[in-house]
Amino acid sequence: MAVKLRNEQVSHRLSDKHRSYVIRELREGETDLLKDFLYEAIFIPKGMEPPERSVIEKPELRVYTDDFGTRKGDNCLVADFGGKVVGAVWTRIMDDYGHVDDDTPSFAISLYKEYRGQGVGSQLMVRMLELLKWQGYKKASLAVQKANYAVRMYENVGFRTVDENDEEYIMVCEL
Helix, strand or coil: CCCCHHHHHHEEEEEEEEEEEEEEEECCCCCCCHHHHHHHEEECCCCCCCHHHHHHHCHHHHCCCCCCCCCCEEEEEEEECCCCCEEEEEEEEECCCCCCCCCCCCEEEECCCHHCCHHHHHHHHHHHHHHHHHHCCEEEEEEEECCCCCHHHHHCCCCEEEEEECCCCEEEEEC
16 A cells, blocks of 8 residues: 555444444455446446456556555555445546546445445445545546436535546536
8 A cells, every 4th residue: 555544544333234344455466356336336337237357457447556655645545344345436546537627536346236225335435535635636536427326425425526528427426
């Protein structure tokens, strides 16, 4: 990771009605998980077939994972259910779909399907926004397909649409 923090600032024990989980930093040796979560982050509209897993090797997607932890703005928090990482949120200053400027980290987030809709993603987002603010960033950005149900979650944690095209919103959260 580019910046190390004291565990009490990042690690949070949370629980839902059935399970408890910890939000913690991505550990050394876990960066390959980002490829799994990058694939999980691909929005598949109803009625569409998911792409081949090899899609994450395209240059426009590799920007999210290649050499992660070596650049300014590289941060990753994961949701850990009893030793199993089930979700991740990560940021990086990169020229991706949500890029707004060279000082603003872009977000990527995903959870395994069975852990969605339980508030885990919102908690990951909130903790990452807190971390970025603590690191001195002024804002964060992301791109999301207009049809993606996550748009509402992003709005609920403070992101606002600043631009759009036919398919996506570009959203920014002021920190």
